[in-house]
Ligand SMILES: O=C(O)CCC(=O)C(=O)O
């Protein structure tokens with residue numbers, strides 16, 4: 001009997017795409033990425049420029065971090081996007097904590113000292129190296145998307161005003177008999193530009209396609225999921241899709257993930273390059289941080305979907 005393969009996200013070899021820089025196939029590589037973000041809002045990236053040793057180290061450190069006493073973990077309350085989250089009745093398996101300005105030495109140092117007042121050089125060094133390397137991947141992907149729209153001239157300014165949060169996640173295994181005992185995260189869309197998701201072995205992320213199907217993402221070893229958020233949807237004039245997604249735990253193994261979330265500081269202008277006859281202007285300039293505030297205040301009528309339209313959409 002022919003076995004039907006479960007649908008998965010598109011897989012793109014970013015290391016290979018990067019090597020086309022300066023060659024005639026560069027724009028084709030850029031278009032592949034842009035089209036995946038337009039169609040699925042996300043894709044699986046193969047990227048071999050971050051050593052496996054460092055990635056494994058990051059997950060060992062994540063475990064060490066979540067083993068700290070709760071009273072230490074809850075000290076992380078710096079602002080609304082990076083704070084400690086845990087013990088939620090509607091997502092009881094979830095625990096996570098974020099590092100603000102994670103691609104800067106100061107950001108990682110602040111967080112390390114908050115969790116380990118006597119210091120933890122292993123954590124500081126590895127997390128700092130990892131965040132910077134993933135930050136480079138983030139910049140590369142944005143450059144490719146911008147160039148694919150013919151909007152490459154805005155990339156420098158975009159990179160300069162990008163701020164990244166590195167959030168570490170620990171999900172307990174599925175718990176039978178517990179209310180919401182399978183929920184790792186509730187259905188939502190991300191609110192920034194790109195989120196770069198890395199996991200340790202155990203799957204659990206599912207993503208909704210434009211036509212409402214759910215894809216259970218099967219991460220190839222060492223891959224990353226690249227996911228666009230509401231800010232990218234608005235920046236691209238609705239061409240990029242901000243996909244609903246969630247984490248569901250099924251097996252008896254815990255799941256660890258590490259995500260670099262990027263946000264733009266200052267006003268996000270919709271570039272004229274994404275507007276044409278087929279795509280009339282649909283969004284007003286907006287502040288990414290205000291979009292976040294709008295979401296966290298619970299204002300959107302649909303808390304599980306993109307807030308871009310209701311926050312900064314142009315109503316006819
Ligand atoms: O842990 C994951 O894979 C996804 C978590 C997530 O979607 C989020 O926190 O925004």
Ligand SMILES: [Fe+2]
Nearest residue numbers: 188189190245
């Ligand atoms: Fe998310």
